[in-house]
Amino acid sequence: MAQQGFKLRILFVDDDAGLRETSALILKTFGHEVRTAEDGFQALVELRSVLPDLIVSDLRMPGMSGFELLSIVRQRFPHIPVIAISGEFFGTGITAPLADAFLLKGQYKPPDLASKIEELIGLSPLRPHLPKPHKAPVWIPINGKDYVVLTCPDCLRSFSEPRSESQGILEANCPACMTKVRYILDAISDSHH
Structure with a gap:
């Protein structure tokens, strides 16, 4: 289901090795090219070698958390769509600065993730330049x-x-x-x- 016959490059960031590898395999079955990272620092190394079309990141990780990673991504690569995933946090007002979408870990199925990816890629690169929100997420x-x-x-x-x-x-x-x-x-x- 890669858009227009092209593989989407996805960076999947999570400190849980099992979830990281399983998710990568599943996303590959949907026709995507997937790179993985175990924390924010490793994700930044991946971003230096190849910029992905989309990033999926956990929020709670040792070393550099998803919160820190996604703030860097938004400042340096604002055109890259981001899906935040967490089993420890849920977001309110989540369509604001850090992420374009949010999925609750353990509550979504692979087709849900694939559908959300396709939806966000469909909006890119026409990401609206919205004014800064007056309330924080x-x-x-x-x-x-x-x-x-x-x-x-x-x-x-x-x-x-x-x-x-x-x-x-x-x-x-x-x-x-x-x-x-x-x-x-x-x-x-x-x-x-």
């Missing part, structure tokens, strides 16, 4: 931890913030660029605990 731990991970809309770096019980628009300062980051913990955040 929020990544919420599934395991009930008492923090959230925010992505700064200005510098695209992610950082953790203690989870608040307050309602409405909340604010935090990005530790990297000191931008005041506004976010909302919406109703979906409580449904996954």
